Amino acid sequence: MKHFTISTALALSLLATPLMAQDKPGEGVTVRPIMAPALEEIFQHRIVFHALQDLGYTVAEPQEVEYQTIHLALGAGDGDFTGVSWNTLHDPFYQEAGGDAVLSKVGTLIDGALQGYLVDKASYDAGITDISMLKDPAVAAKFDADGDGKADLAGCVPGWGCERVIEHQLTEYGLRDTVTHNQGAYNAIIADTIARQANGDPVLYYTWTPYWVSGALVPGTDVEWLAVPYTSLPDGATGETEFEGKNLGFAVDSIRVVARNDFLAANPAAAKLFELAKIGINDISAQNKLIADGEDSSDAIDGHVAAWIEAHQADYDAWLEAARAAAN
Numbered sequence: 001m002k003h004f005t006i007s008t009a010l011a012l013s014l015l016a017t018p019l020m021a022q023d024k025p026g027e028g029v030t031v032r033p034i035m036a037p038a039l040e041e042i043f044q045h046r047i048v049f050h051a052l053q054d055l056g057y058t059v060a061e062p063q064e065v066e067y068q069t070i071h072l073a074l075g076a077g078d079g080d081f082t083g084v085s086w087n088t089l090h091d092p093f094y095q096e097a098g099g100d101a102v103l104s105k106v107g108t109l110i111d112g113a114l115q116g117y118l119v120d121k122a123s124y125d126a127g128i129t130d131i132s133m134l135k136d137p138a139v140a141a142k143f144d145a146d147g148d149g150k151a152d153l154a155g156c157v158p159g160w161g162c163e164r165v166i167e168h169q170l171t172e173y174g175l176r177d178t179v180t181h182n183q184g185a186y187n188a189i190i191a192d193t194i195a196r197q198a199n200g201d202p203v204l205y206y207t208w209t210p211y212w213v214s215g216a217l218v219p220g221t222d223v224e225w226l227a228v229p230y231t232s233l234p235d236g237a238t239g240e241t242e243f244e245g246k247n248l249g250f251a252v253d254s255i256r257v258v259a260r261n262d263f264l265a266a267n268p269a270a271a272k273l274f275e276l277a278k279i280g281i282n283d284i285s286a287q288n289k290l291i292a293d294g295e296d297s298s299d300a301i302d303g304h305v306a307a308w309i310e311a312h313q314a315d316y317d318a319w320l321e322a323a324r325a326a327a328n
Helices: 008-015 039-054 067-075 091-096 121-125 131-135 137-141 162-172 186-198 261-266 268-276 281-292 298-311 313-327
Strands: 081-086 103-120 151-154 179-182 204-209 223-225 253-260
Touching: 039 081, 039 103, 039 268, 039 281, 039 298, 039 313, 067 081, 067 091, 067 103, 067 253, 081 103, 103 121, 103 261, 103 268, 103 281, 121 223, 131 137, 137 151, 151 186, 162 179, 162 204, 186 204, 253 261, 253 268, 261 268, 268 313, 281 298, 298 313
Parallel strands: 151 179, 151 204
Antiparallel strands: 081 253, 103 204, 103 223, 103 253
C-alpha cells in the first residue's frame, strides 16, 4: 500500500471556497484529523476536510497511523476525528480506546461495505464454493503458489482489523494445516494475485469494498465470493454476514466518522456535518480505480474531490446549511 503524507495547504488550497464570515461557525478552530496511511482513503477524507473548511475550520495536517492506533490516539486526545472507522470490524478498537465514554460514532459516511474471500471463477465453477472445502489438502493444493502444498491466501495487513477475523476463522473452520495466511504490503500481494489470475492460475484472496481490486477482478466475471460454513467472528462479535443469499463470514458493514465527544460538544456545526455527510460506495470504488490507473498525485485527488462535489452540489450544500443552522 502506498503511504502518503498529506499537506493541508496542498490538499485544500485549490478547493477553498470563499464564504461570508457569518457562514463560518468554525472560524478560529483547528480540527485534528487522524487517518490511515492509505492513498485510497484520501478522497473521502478530503471531501469532509473541504466541507469543514467551508464552515470556517482550519484543518491540521492529518496524522497517519494504522486503524488500531487511530482509535487509541483519538481516545487519548491526540486528535479530534477520523473519517474511516468500520462500524463492526473496528468496534474492538473503538472499545479499547474508551468507547462511548470518550468517543462517538457519527452518521454513516459510506454504507454497504463488504469483506470476504474470493477465488477465480474457474475454481468456483468447478465446485470450490465454500472456504471450508480447503480443509481437504487436495483442494488446498490447487491454490499453492510457493510449492509447500498449502493454499496461499492473499490476506490482511496486521493492524487493519481484518487480520483478527481471518486468523480466528482459519482456526474455527479447521484450515490451519492447509492454508497459509500471507500478510504484508497488501498492494504488492494483490498485484501478484491479479497477475496469477491473468495467467490462468487459481487464486485465493481476501478483499473488501469499496476498493479498486473489485474493478480489476470483477466478482461474477473474473472471480466469485466464497461462502463460509457458518458465522464465527472474534470475541463473540455479531453482525449480519449474508450478502445476496451468501454468508461471506464478515459483517456487511458501514464506514463511519468517529470523533471525540468533547470536540462534538464544542463544535455543533462539525457534529452535524459528520452526521449528514454521505458518499456512495460506488463513487469510492470508482475513484480508487482512477488511483490504481495512475491518477494518484495530490493534485489529481483534489480534482476527483472537486468533481465529486460539483456532481453532488445540492447534497453538499445541504450538509453545510444544516451544519450552520446547528451552530446557531
